[in-house]
Each structure stands twice: as structure tokens, then as C-alpha cells.
Amino acid sequence: MPNYPILALTGGLARFASRFFRDGFRPRYEVGEWLYQCYVVGYQSLPLVGVTGFIMGIVLTLQSRPTMAQFGAESWIPAMVGLTIIREMGPIITALIFAGKIGSSIGAELGSMRVTEQIDAMEVSGTNPFKYLVVTRVLATTLMLPMLTLLADAIALYASYIGLNMRGVTTLALFVNNILGRLTFGDALPAFVKTFFFGFAVGLIGCYKGYYADKGTEGVGQAANSAVVVSSLVIFILDLVAVQITGLLGLN
Amino acid sequence: MSQRTAAHHVRLGLFVLAGLACLVITLFLLGRQQNLFSRSMTLEADFRNVSGLLAGNNVRLGGIPVGTVRRIQIINDSTIRVTMNLNRDVQPYVRRSTVATIGTDGLVGNTIINLEARPGAAPAVQPGDRLATSAPVGIDEMLSTLNVSNKNLIGITQDLRQITQKLNGSDALWQLLDDEQLATDARRSLSSIAGATARLDAAARDVEQLTSGVRQGRGVAGYLLTDTTFAGRLGHATRQLAGTSDTLAATLTGLKRQVQTQKGPLNTLLADTAFSRQLRQSMRHVEQGTAGFSRSMEALQHNVLVRGYLRRQQKKQARAALSPRPAARP
Numbered sequence: 001m002p003n004y005p006i007l008a009l010t011g012g013l014a015r016f017a018s019r020f021f022r023d024g025f026r027p028r029y030e031v032g033e034w035l036y037q038c039y040v041v042g043y044q045s046l047p048l049v050g051v052t053g054f055i056m057g058i059v060l061t062l063q064s065r066p067t068m069a070q071f072g073a074e075s076w077i078p079a080m081v082g083l084t085i086i087r088e089m090g091p092i093i094t095a096l097i098f099a100g101k102i103g104s105s106i107g108a109e110l111g112s113m114r115v116t117e118q119i120d121a122m123e124v125s126g127t128n129p130f131k132y133l134v135v136t137r138v139l140a141t142t143l144m145l146p147m148l149t150l151l152a153d154a155i156a157l158y159a160s161y162i163g164l165n166m167r168g169v170t171t172l173a174l175f176v177n178n179i180l181g182r183l184t185f186g187d188a189l190p191a192f193v194k195t196f197f198f199g200f201a202v203g204l205i206g207c208y209k210g211y212y213a214d215k216g217t218e219g220v221g222q223a224a225n226s227a228v229v230v231s232s233l234v235i236f237i238l239d240l241v242a243v244q245i246t247g248l249l250g251l252n
Numbered sequence: 253m254s255q256r257t258a259a260h261h262v263r264l265g266l267f268v269l270a271g272l273a274c275l276v277i278t279l280f281l282l283g284r285q286q287n288l289f290s291r292s293m294t295l296e297a298d299f300r301n302v303s304g305l306l307a308g309n310n311v312r313l314g315g316i317p318v319g320t321v322r323r324i325q326i327i328n329d330s331t332i333r334v335t336m337n338l339n340r341d342v343q344p345y346v347r348r349s350t351v352a353t354i355g356t357d358g359l360v361g362n363t364i365i366n367l368e369a370r371p372g373a374a375p376a377v378q379p380g381d382r383l384a385t386s387a388p389v390g391i392d393e394m395l396s397t398l399n400v401s402n403k404n405l406i407g408i409t410q411d412l413r414q415i416t417q418k419l420n421g422s423d424a425l426w427q428l429l430d431d432e433q434l435a436t437d438a439r440r441s442l443s444s445i446a447g448a449t450a451r452l453d454a455a456a457r458d459v460e461q462l463t464s465g466v467r468q469g470r471g472v473a474g475y476l477l478t479d480t481t482f483a484g485r486l487g488h489a490t491r492q493l494a495g496t497s498d499t500l501a502a503t504l505t506g507l508k509r510q511v512q513t514q515k516g517p518l519n520t521l522l523a524d525t526a527f528s529r530q531l532r533q534s535m536r537h538v539e540q541g542t543a544g545f546s547r548s549m550e551a552l553q554h555n556v557l558v559r560g561y562l563r564r565q566q567k568k569q570a571r572a573a574l575s576p577r578p579a580a581r582p
Contacts, residue, residue: 032257039260043267079406154274180281184308188278 009230016134016208023128024135034136041102041137041203042144046151052097053152056089057081057159065167075178078170080161082179087191090153092239095198098145099231103206106137107227110210119211134211138203145199146192186251194242198235205231226242286320291340293379294322297365299332300387305354305363311336313350313367318342321365336365349374352383392486 060081068077110133113119122129157179164170206227213223283289286308302324311319319338327333338346349370357364367383377383419425428434465471469478476482511518520527553562 004298035261036257037266038268039264043260043263045268147268149269150271150274176281182284183278183282185282185286187281187283 035230037136037140041140049148049152050155053156054159057156059228061160061163076177078175079182085156091149091195094149094152095235099202103202103227104224106206107210108224111213111223114213134207141203142200146195149195188245198239201234202231292337295336297334297383302332303354311365320325344376345372346377350383
């Protein structure tokens, strides 16, 4: 059987995910560790994600203004920027930043625990390392990325409002009404739902890469690196799948 | 450690609450926009063509969004039934006479339904009512009308072309237009017409003077028409005439009565047949008498006593007959 790394990775990830679902919903639950991971993964990522969202909103607004002004459609900038941020840019940019920050840290942390044999020690001491380390982290990323995306969207829209007011005058009420006039549930809900899958992918891939790290300290760096690369790729693939599914559901 | 964890929990809770608040606010605003939370009522309208209307499109009353399209059904090949969800708050403002039309939001925007009020009083709609509809002016119909107009235009321009060709080919017209003498003649005719009208004007002024004179009582006619004493005299004469004719009538009546009286001399003269016979007899006697007298006179001529006188008389007559001739000769 020829050695296809991509197939091996896919199979390994699938087995890892099935183990997560099998072990994750059985007691005992590591609630304290899960909450701490949520704090680290969600709250401590907020500044980075917030700054990214702010810049994304203001840049999109300022960049689109000249083109829209050429068409005499400056009043459409809020609707256009709002739809862009809520439907696509908010989820995907936040997920990529999240993968860069959290995926790498999870991969490095678990990888160093693996190479320093802390995980083996946990198994010996009677603690289920998979439950304690993997399930808590994957659950934390799955639930925190949607929160981060929502806040990033809000910050980006506010930044867009500021960007509009840098070159003209728009009231907040008009801005909100302009966006809401174009926004539908079909825009907001699929974008929200797909962020759960993005977060799940980031946590699962980071944990997988760290959990099965080898070759000493070199392996830790490799685990962190490949966790970011693979999870970013998977995020784009999931985005493609999501857009197809929402299209099939008639929500596009 | 535990204090740190508690602080972590608070921050994490705030973070999650903020994220969920964003989600809930967005969903609530979207839901309110689509009337998910307000009390609504359904109305129906049958269209022939809904031009791409979709469920969820806006319904507007006077330009304000008041509801959304809920369902679109095909009833038959020419009827599309649209069920609309309208906000209950606008129920008093939607009348039974309201007309629903299909429109677009802007030039290239979404298809929408416009509810247009019609003049006149009508009760407010009840849930489930069916509104009247009217088809908007479609581009297809405009184009087909334009097609007819174009065909008419072709006919008109062809006729115009024929007319101008005929006008171009007409020598008489061009001669008429080129003839300078004609213009001079026309100008002269016009000037003579102007002179005639001037004279007519003078005549009219004379007539006016005459009539004004008559009105003021100058001249015979004026005297006749305006003198009051003449009129009085005329009335007097007329009255005299009337009296005379009365007298005449009375005389005639008397005469007539005399004629009709049986014993009167005139009646006898005119009506009595015995009298006329006697008269005829008398006349015959007179005739016989004159015949006898004539014979007596002839016998007298032959009498000796008067013969000489008669002879002298004859000679005198003969001389009178000869003498006028020599007298006329010189």
C-alpha cells in the first residue's frame, strides 16, 4: 500500500474525531479544565480578533468607497460592507486568525506534553489524557470561535460606520437600517453555523497534530506548524462546502 | 488559583454574553423586520403575472413596508394567488378597495407588492380578504403599442413622400409660385379691394348720417317720423274719415231699407213685373206714335206752303259744302 500522507492524515483525523465523540459525551466531565480552556481560547483571543475585525471593517469601507462613488451608489456601501462582513469576511478572517493563534498553541502545547511524556504519565496516573486534554480543548474552540466571530462582526461593522463618517455623515440609525434592509436570516444564520465547524476543525487538528507529535523538540515545531497549515486549509474547504450546502438549501 | 479561576469565569461569562447578545440582537432585528414577532394577518391577491416575486418579498402601503409575501400558489394557468402577511397595526389603513400591484424596489431592486389606496370610503380589511389587483404597464405591452405606432408612422411618411413627389412634379404649382406678375396682380387686386372698402366705408358713413338725421327729425322722412303735431293731425283726419264712412254706411242702410220696402216707388220700379209690361206697352205706343208723326212730317214737306222754305234751305246747304274748298286753297 503506497504511502499517501494526505490519506493518512484524513484517516487519522477521522479516527481522532470518532474518538472525540465517543469519549467526549461520557462522564466524567472535566468542567473546570473546559472553562479554563474557554477562557484561554476565547477571552484571550479577543484583543487580536477585535483588532483584526476593526481593521477589516474600516479598510473594506474605505476601499469600496471610490468604486461605489463612481457608480453613484455610496448609499449602498453600508449594505455591501455589512453583507460582506457578516456572510464571509467575519467568519473566515476570524477563523484564520484563530487557527494561527490557537491551533499553533494547542499543537505546541500537546506536542511538548507528548515529547516530554507527560501524556504517558497521565495515563499511568489514572487520568484519561484524551478527556482532559483533547475533549476540553476541542469543545472550547468549537464554542468560542462563534462567539469571537460575532464580536468581530460587531466590531467590524462599527469600524465600517466610523469609516463612512470619515468621508461623510451617516447616522447610526441609517447605517443599521441600511444593513438590516438587505440582511435576511439566510445571510446571518449559515454564516453563524459554519463557524462552529471552523472552530471544531481548528481544535481537532491542533490536538491531533500535538497528540501524535514525535521526534522530540523538532516534532513540537512541526506539530504547531502543520496544525496551522492544515486547519487553515480545512477552514477554506469547509467554507466551500458550507456555501454549497446553503445554496442547496436556497439560502444564498 | 481558585481566585484566579473565579476572575477567569467572570471574564469568560462577559465574553460569552457579549457574543450571544450580538447574535440575539441581530436575529431579533431581522425577525422584527420580517414581522415574526408582531401580530399579523393574512391577505390574498390574485395576479396574472407576479414578475419574479418570491416568498419573503416586501409588501408596501404607500411606500412603507407593512408586511411580507408568505406564499405564492398557482391557481390556474392565468391566476397566481399571493398570500401576504401584514402587520396588524396597519389593518385600519388598508381598505377593502385597496389595489395590489406588482412593482420593483428601485430600478433593479427586488420585486415588491405595492398596496395603493383608492379614493372613496370603504371598510377596513379583515384577515383573509382578497384584494383587487391591477396589472402594471409592462414593457412588453409598451413595445407592442410602439410597434403599431411605428407601422402608422411608416404609412404616414410614405404618404408624405408621395405628396411631396407630386408637389415637386407639378408644373402648374411651380409656375404659380415662380410668377412674379401674379404677385403684382394680387397686390393690385388687394389695393383696389382696399379702395372699394374705403368707399364702402364712406357710403356706410353717409347712411349713418342719414339715419342720425332721421332720428333727429331733419328731412321729409324725419318730419314724418318725428313730428308729433303731424301725427296728431293725421289722427284727426283719420277720425274724420271714420265719421264720414259711418255716415255713408247709415245712408246706404237707409237706401237699402227703401229698396226693400214693398210699396215704395223704387221697389215697384225694380221688382213689379206688371209695371214692366205696362211700360213695354207704353213704349210700343210711343213708337207707333212717332211712326205716324214721321209720315205726317213727310206729307208736310210736299205741301205747297212749306216747299219754298225747304228749297232755300237746300241751296244754303250746298253753298256751305262748296265754300270751304276755295277758302283752304290760299
